[in-house]
Amino acid sequence: MTKMLVTGGAGFIGANFVHYTLKHKPEYEVTVIDKLTYAGNPDNLASILEKINFVTGDLNDQALIDKLVSENDIVVHFAADTHNDNSLNDPWPFIENNILGTYHLLEAVRKHDKRLHHISTDEVFGDLELDDPNRFTETTPYEPSSPYSASKASSDHLVRAWIRSFGIKATISNCSNNYGPYQHIEKFIPRQITNILSDIKPKLYGTGEQVRDWIHVDDHNSAVHLILEQGKLGDTYIIGADNDHVNNKAVIEMICELMGKGHDWYEHVNDRPGHDMRYAMDSSKLRRELGWQPQYTDQNGMENGLKQTIQWYTDNEEWWQAEKAKVEAKYAEQGQ
Ligand SMILES: NC(=O)c1ccc[n+]([C@@H]2O[C@H](COP(=O)([O-])OP(=O)(O)OC[C@H]3O[C@@H](n4cnc5c(N)ncnc54)[C@H](O)[C@@H]3O)[C@@H](O)[C@H]2O)c1
Numbered sequence: 001m002t003k004m005l006v007t008g009g010a011g012f013i014g015a016n017f018v019h020y021t022l023k024h025k026p027e028y029e030v031t032v033i034d035k036l037t038y039a040g041n042p043d044n045l046a047s048i049l050e051k052i053n054f055v056t057g058d059l060n061d062q063a064l065i066d067k068l069v070s071e072n073d074i075v076v077h078f079a080a081d082t083h084n085d086n087s088l089n090d091p092w093p094f095i096e097n098n099i100l101g102t103y104h105l106l107e108a109v110r111k112h113d114k115r116l117h118h119i120s121t122d123e124v125f126g127d128l129e130l131d132d133p134n135r136f137t138e139t140t141p142y143e144p145s146s147p148y149s150a151s152k153a154s155s156d157h158l159v160r161a162w163i164r165s166f167g168i169k170a171t172i173s174n175c176s177n178n179y180g181p182y183q184h185i186e187k188f189i190p191r192q193i194t195n196i197l198s199d200i201k202p203k204l205y206g207t208g209e210q211v212r213d214w215i216h217v218d219d220h221n222s223a224v225h226l227i228l229e230q231g232k233l234g235d236t237y238i239i240g241a242d243n244d245h246v247n248n249k250a251v252i253e254m255i256c257e258l259m260g261k262g263h264d265w266y267e268h269v270n271d272r273p274g275h276d277m278r279y280a281m282d283s284s285k286l287r288r289e290l291g292w293q294p295q296y297t298d299q300n301g302m303e304n305g306l307k308q309t310i311q312w313y314t315d316n317e318e319w320w321q322a323e324k325a326k327v328e329a330k331y332a333e334q335g336q
Contacts, residue, residue: 001029005072007059007105008079009052010034012183013119015044016217017078017224022048025225033057033068035097039082043319044182059101062108069108074115076224077105080155083186084123084148085334088273091147098151099158106162109170116170117228118159122213122240123149124174127276130209135244135282136174138236145274163234171231173224175239176281179305180217181312185320186327189214189306192252192266193313194320196259200328203336206271208249211278215241216296216305223283226290240281241294243302251306258306270335 004021008014009032021028031053034040045054057064059079069075080098081087087094102118109116125136126143142157144150162168179189192202223239231237246254253263286292296305313320 002027002074003072004028004030005068005075006030006032007075007077008034008040010036010040010042010044011078011082012039012180012187013178013217013220014078015041015182016180017076017221018045018052019048020218020221021225022051031055031068031072033059033065034079035059037081037093037097039184041182059104060096062104065104066108066111069105069114070112072114074117074228075105075109076117076119076228077102078119080152082148083184084146085186085272087146087148087151091151094147094151099154102155102158106158106168110162110166110168114169116159116168117224117231118156118170118172119224120156120172120174121149121152122174122176122238122279122281123276124153124156125279128278128280130211130278132278135240135280136238137282138238138285145276169233171227171233172236173227173239174236175220175223176213176215176241176279178215178217178220180309181316182319183217185323186330188248189251189255189309190313190320191327192255193259193310194324196255196261197313197317198324202252202256202266203269203331204249204252204266205269205275205336208252208268209247209277210275211244211247211280213240213242213244213279213281214246214251214302215239215243215294219294219296222295223286223292226286226292230290232289237286237290238281238283239286240283241297241301242283243297244278244280246299246302254303254306255310258303258310269331272336
């Protein structure tokens with residue numbers, strides 16, 4: 001058995017990663033470390049809790065991290081503060097969790113000479129103009145726009161510096177926006193789905209022209225496993241499922257249609273300040289070198305992924321119901 005430490009495993013992608021690992025990769029013994037911020041929910045792992053080790057704790061607790069890293073063979077690092085809007089209201093948790101947290105993890109990985117995979121985002125590259133046909137690649141320069149993306153960019157730079165300066169055995173991936181089960185309902189897609197389930201009209205920021213290159217969380221996680229197994233140490237891999245033809249307006253319309261509402265059963269709300277226009281990912285390196293293929297790609301794939309996600313939120317109302325009023329009240333304060 002390979003002992004795997006997953007940071008942020010009670011969050012959206014981390015929890016899906018742990019479920020995916022238990023289902024498809026029985027060779028791993030999984031330990032999760034999660035601080036359980038508002039975004040971490042132990043219920044995300046409730047059905048598999050007896051099959052994993054779960055530790056509530058902070059990456060910035062150096063003694064704890066040192067012990068956990070020393071006890072495991074590999075570390076997959078998801079933990080971060082992740083909601084852009086929150087980073088505009090209060091940047092500090094993003095500096096503390098994303099930059100200092102990664103620093104403390106890196107020091108433990110260096111000391112104990114363990115394999116690390118660092119999860120990052122396309123947001124580090126800034127955005128493209130709507131009519132720009134280019135996509136982000138592994139060599140696109142960093143140009144983050146928000147405190148969130150700047151903190152993720154900082155953590156990526158730290159990982160690269162630890163690879164170059166100290167020779168740690170690490171890989172990095174930058175992925176586009178994810179959707180799927182267990183995503184906090186403050187995020188764009190689950191917010192719209194749970195709005196409709198609550199008989200509230202979905203809310204479209206501004207004109208809705210922004211493009212996000214959506215990827216289903218299982219496709220993200222299959223790529224992470226491939227990188228763990230076959231990725232070249234020191235390398236970065238872009239992960240994206242070629243969905244950069246759908247803008248936010250089209251996503252809302254798709255959700256409305258799939259949930260039996262007219263395609264225009266939504267309303268416009270204030271745009272976000274500094275809202276990035278277009279993200280598009282060129283994942284050809286990952287496909288060419290490691291043979292990765294996303295399952296939910298192109299228009300059909302995106303629809304299937306959304307259908308599966310809608311079904312999950314419909315079947316798991318008790319998972320999100322208690323948070324709904326609070327999340328909408330917070331958005332209402334921002335005119336969104
Ligand atoms: N959601 C996306 O669309 C997306 C896309 C690309 C990359 N990413 C990256 O993937 C990772 C996971 O994103 P997510 O959407 O699952 O986030 P999330 O907010 O749902 O979960 C993050 C988890 O990290 C935990 N955490 C935060 N700070 C911690 C700390 N100091 N110590 C221990 N645990 C801590 C939280 O409690 C939470 O459970 C992040 O690094 C994010 O930047 C996300």
